[in-house]
Amino acid sequence: SQQGEEDPQALSIQEGENATMNCSYKTSINNLQWYRQNSGRGLVHLILIRSNEREKHSGRLRVTLDTSKKSSSLLITASRAADTASYFCATGPFSGGYNKLIFGAGTRLAVHP
Amino acid sequence: GAGVSQSPSNKVTEKGKDVELRCDPISGHTALYWYRQRLGQGLEFLIYFQGNSAPDKSGLPSDRFSAERTGESVSTLTIQRTQQEDSAVYLCASSLQPAADEQFFGPGTRLTVL
Numbered sequence: 001s002q003q004g005e006e007d008p009q010a011l012s013i014q015e016g017e018n019a020t021m022n023c024s025y026k027t028s029i030n031n032l033q034w035y036r037q038n039s040g041r042g043l044v045h046l047i048l049i050r051s052n053e054r055e056k057h058s059g060r061l062r063v064t065l066d067t068s069k070k071s072s073s074l075l076i077t078a079s080r081a082a083d084t085a086s087y088f089c090a091t092g093p094f095s096g097g098y099n100k101l102i103f104g105a106g107t108r109l110a111v112h113p
Numbered sequence: 114g115a116g117v118s119q120s121p122s123n124k125v126t127e128k129g130k131d132v133e134l135r136c137d138p139i140s141g142h143t144a145l146y147w148y149r150q151r152l153g154q155g156l157e158f159l160i161y162f163q164g165n166s167a168p169d170k171s172g173l174p175s176d177r178f179s180a181e182r183t184g185e186s187v188s189t190l191t192i193q194r195t196q197q198e199d200s201a202v203y204l205c206a207s208s209l210q211p212a213a214d215e216q217f218f219g220p221g222t223r224l225t226v227l
Binding site for chain 1: 169
């Protein structure tokens with residue numbers, strides 16, 4: 001079963017607007033990562049936030065983590081048409097010392113010119 | 114090559130046939146992972162390799178699924194007697210070390226079982 005759940009499942013916005021996606025998870029984590037997927041194929045790593053961090057920035061991306069609520073959010077500011085993709089949160093690593101990522105179902109973002 | 118490669122990119126097969134999916138990880142990456150992604154869903158972990166051993170096969174859905182890896186190189190995922198529910202994109206990822214934060218994903222193999 002999936003560890004995380006994203007909402008919304010789909011998001012449609014205009015270029016220049018901000019996009020916020022949320023992720024909830026069920027068990028304790030060491031870190032949470034966000035990935036991007038274009039056209040249902042390979043994933044690209046966007047950003048990682050550790051369990052002792054509350055907020056992290058990378059370019060137009062801002063990620064927050066609330067371990068008390070077991071939730072994270074990804075904010076994309078000043079969105080562009082090229083940001084159109086599916087975005088997934090993934091949690092890990094788990095015990096055993098390897099990074100067995102557990103993914104949510106993803107948010108499909110459409111940015112219209 | 115610079116990234117993870119997978120072949121074939123697309124595979125259409127008939128129910129009951131066996132298929133082999135190949136993954137070439139980034140050179141020097143010791144950890145290799147296979148995931149499955151059904152249409153409109155997130156990725157499901159299948160199996161993890163450290164070198165050529167597989168300490169975690171917990172995600173393999175049935176004994177029709179098996180995988181092997183040659184040293185710290187190529188891995189093959191084999192599905193025997195394919196079923197329609199096996200239709201999905203199969204993604205491979207590698208990382209420099211097992212506990213490395215970032216996994217580098219291949220483009221995936223889209224498997225369609227008719």
